[in-house]
Every structure is written in structure tokens, then in C-alpha cells.
Amino acid sequence: MSDAAKRRIFAMLDVDGDGVITEAEYLARVERAATACNRDPDHPLVAVARAAHREVFRQMDADADGGVTFDEYRAWAGHEAFEESCRPALGSLFDLADHDGDGRVTRGEFTRLRAATGNSAEGADAAFTAFDTDGDGTVERSVYLAAIHDFLTTGHSAMADAYPGTHTDDREPATH
Numbered sequence: 001m002s003d004a005a006k007r008r009i010f011a012m013l014d015v016d017g018d019g020v021i022t023e024a025e026y027l028a029r030v031e032r033a034a035t036a037c038n039r040d041p042d043h044p045l046v047a048v049a050r051a052a053h054r055e056v057f058r059q060m061d062a063d064a065d066g067g068v069t070f071d072e073y074r075a076w077a078g079h080e081a082f083e084e085s086c087r088p089a090l091g092s093l094f095d096l097a098d099h100d101g102d103g104r105v106t107r108g109e110f111t112r113l114r115a116a117t118g119n120s121a122e123g124a125d126a127a128f129t130a131f132d133t134d135g136d137g138t139v140e141r142s143v144y145l146a147a148i149h150d151f152l153t154t155g156h157s158a159m160a161d162a163y164p165g166t167h168t169d170d171r172e173p174a175t176h
Helices: 003-013 023-036 044-060 070-076 079-097 107-116 121-131 141-154
Strands: 020-022 067-069 104-106 138-140
Touching: 003 023, 003 070, 003 141, 020 023, 023 044, 023 079, 023 107, 044 070, 044 079, 067 070, 079 107, 079 141, 104 107, 104 141, 107 121, 121 141, 138 141
Parallel strands: none
Antiparallel strands: 020 067, 104 138
């Protein structure tokens, strides 16, 4: 994965832009997603998402000091990290948006989820269009997770291409 792709993701997760992702900052994405997806904070799927995100944070925070620097994130991010902890965490967010539990989300559900987790609504809408290749008005969980995996591990995916300012090489860092 290129440093540019890692910087884009890090910047999205470092909500206050201070160069450190705190645990509170990282776990707040679950609460934002739950609210955006109209899930009660006590819903079992919210609890699953919280637990999955705590595990991701634990793994990212190599020195266990309560904050993840870009260097820690850079060293951690990649295929193994995605498969071990990101896939379950990101899947749990998708499940918050998937109200009927059919493994698919509509454009509105997708856009609300992506906007709540730090992406622009316009970018989320464009990504949805790229993923809905059969034109049925839904995106499958597996397609969503594969696109994030591709971006995290290679710096390339239809999702990344939908976001203006996303650079997938090392020439300049991307912003969110």
C-alpha cells in the first residue's frame, strides 16, 4: 500500500487533525455510524461494532500509549491487518446500515454510512455508483469489503477513484 493511500486513511481517522488517532476518536466512528444508520446505542449490532473497533485500535496502537501516530499506522496497515481485524470492523459498520440484514445496502444507507465515517456524501454517492455494477440499486457487503481491501492493500479501488483528491501513488499525500 502506498504511503499516499495510508495518509488518506490516517487523515480520515485523525478527526481533529492533530497527528494522533486517539481511542475515543476512533471509537466515535461507531457511534456516528450507529446514529446515521438509526441504530439504538444498545442494539446488539452496535455492541459488535464497538468490540471490533476496540480490537482494531488495540492492534494499531503498537506502543499501547492510547494514541496511534502515522508511523504506527503505516507499520500496521496492510493485507494481514485488514483480514485479521479491519474486515470484521468494517463489516460490522456495513451491518449497521443493512437494516433488513440481506447483505446489501441501498444508495441512501451506503451514503449515510460513508458520510458518518468521514467521507463526503458526494464521494460516497460516486462510490455507490461504481459498485452497483448490475444497476439493481444496492451494493453487496462482499463488494464493499473487497473495494476497501483493494484500497488498503494496493491503493487502488473503484471507491478510491470516486473521491476527488485521492492519490494512489507516493508522489503526494492525499487528503480527506
